[in-house]
Amino acid sequence: MANTTLTRSIPRSGSAQVIRQPRKKLTVGKVAAIVVAAVLAVLWLIPFAWATVTAFKSEADASASKISWVPPSGFTFDAFASVFQAGNIPLWTWNSLYTSAAITLITLVISAFIAYALSRIEFKGKKVLMTAIIASIIVPPPVLMIPLFYQMLAFKMIDTPWAIILPQVIHPAMVFVLKRFFDQIPRELEEAAVMDGASRLRIFMQIILPLSRPILAAVAIFVFIGAWNNFLWPFISTNDDSLLTLPVGLQTIKSAYGVQYAQNMASALLAALPLIVVFLFFQRQIIKGISTTGLAGT
């Protein structure tokens, strides 16, 4: 495996399209498959559609006992206007964005460094270290919440962004995703640099990292989506209204707005929008990213 060419050693890049089954003519079976797939797709789109229709209704139409896809008094932006006037959604979005970006960045940097050490450097205690990190994959975050909260209290970090960011940067499974990828990069590529007396750091930065862009992107996508949508830990570690992330902030509007159905749906859609838009633009990369990192565990 080690002396195959680089292109071959990068796993699953685009080969999927080639291996797919040869296309057959339109058969009864295929038509049936399309019908079933379409029914599922419709079922999967209905919640989005219904939320969208509700968000564009007046509150009176939204809470009318007769349910309508086209509201009697027409569609309106009232709900969105009220939500924007309340002003929370943009703030929460910003909070989610910068905390998730920080989490993703720190995770990538520290994981890539240690993954390189585990892949390329023979050092004392490496086996023990590997075992400890592998074992830690099984620790479920809910088990940590009580001691971690107490610890953040002692660090005086509760109600600061650090409380949200710092405990979320440890992704042992991603360390091994990166290590496995580094393992497959042929060592010959580094040898010339070693001859020139290049340091480990330079080899890592100038040879390994540039070759690892696809896997770094995959890990970044996985970590970012997880951080963006995380609820439990930000919910525990922040009470300050100005620090709430989107998922946590949305939880507070449910009680605040009560029966404002149109406004609830408008808020939910605005919260959903950023990642959906990103997905529409980077569909291929995101799907590839999830497929390569997903089986590693969470």
Place this chain on the structure above:
Amino acid sequence: MSSSTVSRQTSQVRTKPTPGIKAGPSLRRSRDNVSGWTFAAPFLVFFLVFLVWPILYGFYMSLTGKSLTGANDALIGFSNYSEAFADAGMWRSLGNTLYFTVISTVPLVLVALVMAALLNIGLPAQWLWRLSYFAPFLLASTVVSLFFVWMYNPQLGLINDFLSKFGIPKIGWLNDPNVAMWSIVIATLWWTVGFNFLLYLAAMQNIPAQHYEAASLDGAGAWRQFFSITLPQLTPTTVMIVLLQILASLKVFDQIYQMTSGGPGGSTRPVVQYIFETGFTGYRLGYSAAISYIFFGLIVLVSALQFVITRRRSA
């Protein structure tokens, strides 16, 4: 350095990954020790502070009567544990978590398999199907909960309105203790099945085409091919997906807390919520740490199973 040395080094490198060249063996080794731990250090700091320490400290807490009000830090041995084992509330919430795990894992794996199999036939407009099935996974739990609480609304909800057209009486999706957990499973299925679907799809597309070509020549239809080629080839993937799904389902909290707050009458309250409430609403940090550890034991059990199975597979 002559070229013959280089090639010898190269072959040595391949078997033993020590690419240091200029230094002697002992110096190189000590240098490797330094650089190895240096590269590992940033991760290790976070790992020790935010993972290892809380685990150890959490266990210590579970042996104390610690509370958020600061009272009673003294060690009380394992009495939190004996109290938990006699606590009907803990057993009930643990039972709810297990119930959710069983009834959610089955559809979350089966529906994902069906979705992937349908796409793998080679349907047109692949991106459209993938978008529809996977998009909900990108939503925060709170968004999903808002969507479904609204659709499940007994009086004004879309679902009861649809069912009433067939003369089905109104169902209290989230208010009926016999139905609520199933409603949460349906919402969860909608939300996260796309993830398993992508894993299945990737695995199916990695099955070599020759397998299918040979079967086609033998006259096996699509149905036969699915059961005699696709499904067996997917076995390792299926095992992993099932185990990952079990682990994910055991950690359920967000959508239940948001949709029912564990109700009605505690009928959906998962163990993570029980830990959360004991610690943060009841202020009994020590006791809730003990329940965390009982829950952790359960997770370790399932994970051990996963390790055994994956080891056997790769061996």
